[in-house]
Amino acid sequence: MELATQKLVREFNAMTILNVIRENEPISRADIVKITKLAFPTVMRIVDMLINGNLVIETVPAESTVGRRPMLLCMNKDAFYVIGAVIHSNIDIWMLDMQSNVLSKWSELVHPGKDTAEDQLARTAEMINMLIASCGIEKERIAAVSIAHPGTDFLANPRIQTTQFAGWQKPHHIKPLMEEAIGLPVRVENISRAFTYGEIYHGLGRHYKDFLLVRVDSGVSGCNVINSKILEGKHGVSGEFGHTSIDPINGRLCYCGNRGCIESYISKWGIVETLQERLDSTSPLYQALRGSLSLLTFEKAAEATQYDPVVAEVFREAGRLFGHTLVNFVNMLDPNAIILCGDVVTASNDFVKEAERVMRASIFSNKARKVKLLVSPIRDSQRLLGTATAAILDTLAGYLHRENKKKANASD
Secondary structure, three states: OHHHHHHHHHHHHHHHHHHHHHHHOOEEHHHHHHHHOOOHHHHHHHHHHHHHOOOEEEEOOOOOOOOOOOOEEEEOOOOOEEEEEEEOOEEEEEEEEOOOOEEEEEEEEOOOOOOOHHHHHHHHHHHHHHHHHHHOOOHHHEEEEEEEEOOOOOOOOHHHHHOOOOOOOOOOOHHHHHHHHHOOOEEEEEHHHHHHHHHHHHOHHHOOOOEEEEEEOOOEEEEEEEOOEEOOOOOOOOOOHHHOEOOOOOOOEOOOOOEOEOHHHHOHHHHHHHHHHHOOOOOHHHHHOOOOHHHOOHHHHHHHOOOOHHHHHHHHHHHHHHHHHHHHHHHHHOOOEEEEEOHHHHHOHHHHHHHHHHHHHHOOOOHHHHOEEEEOOOOHHHHHHHHHHHHHHHHHHHHHHHHHHHHHHHHO
16 A cells, blocks of 8 residues: 555656646756755656656756756657547647647538537547648557547437537447547547636636636536546536526426526527517617528627627626526635636626626625636637647656556566
């Protein structure tokens, strides 16, 4: 037991040092000691191991006028490569180096109701194989593929056929299917967690270790993050905030089959549906559409907030409903910060203002009212890189585990 504990400590220390180098490069050994608070001999030993393993390289610093120049450390960005893939309204594929630099990207539109989940997975595998071939990188140098998807095996009714989640309600064994099609190790993530990893590694999560991420877009979802770790729940399916009901008896029918889900009111499709119920011939947006409300899209609605008072009020009303939902989260979870993202959040300042006004007026604990409500500054394209960054860290952790195992076997 004691030996096992020592191995875990060594791996944890090595991973800590790797992360410090990734986030602060170029950096000296002495500065690593200051940041990590680890003993200097421990840092020296682990850095030597990382250099010998080709994960870290030494660089010569700029000229210094005083004393001996310390060698600086950087990640070897070409040690391995990873591929990130996200299946959502598009299929987006990235090839990244160990510093999350995008070397190549492919994207293709998904057609909801036409492209089945099986079609989307098959096309994703094809695109990944084509990306590998186009980059000219040997497959052996690609450590892993990370795939984010809408989620599988959930409650649904026939209405789901009109949404981008059509077909995903059935169980899908994505990992073995994709590993066979691609011939590489595959990491599978729910898209909510993928977005949250992006916030942890590339967004406000670098400043807040404890936060709640809520995305309001085609759906409503998010994750609770404690000490930069996502709380996934017993079955790994936490964060389905969109299916919190605000009116289970008389509310709008959701594609999940329940009534009154907040997603059916404040998501992109929920707002469009509300407008289709409210707009009449006096509305400037109705007139712009020439009365053809079937042509209404969320993007057109977002533009109309600038000139149509009915549309602007629908966004404010959605914000108020969202605020009541946020109150529940704050009262239950007491987060340090709530970070908002998604097209609905960025489409209307009034949506966020109304949500915050209602939330702060209704929080039970006076202390909990100190919670920060923030809009993420990063784009979805940056946030989606989080799933690939998570794969990079998995790859590094796996390497360190194998190296420790080799040392243990050699000493036996």
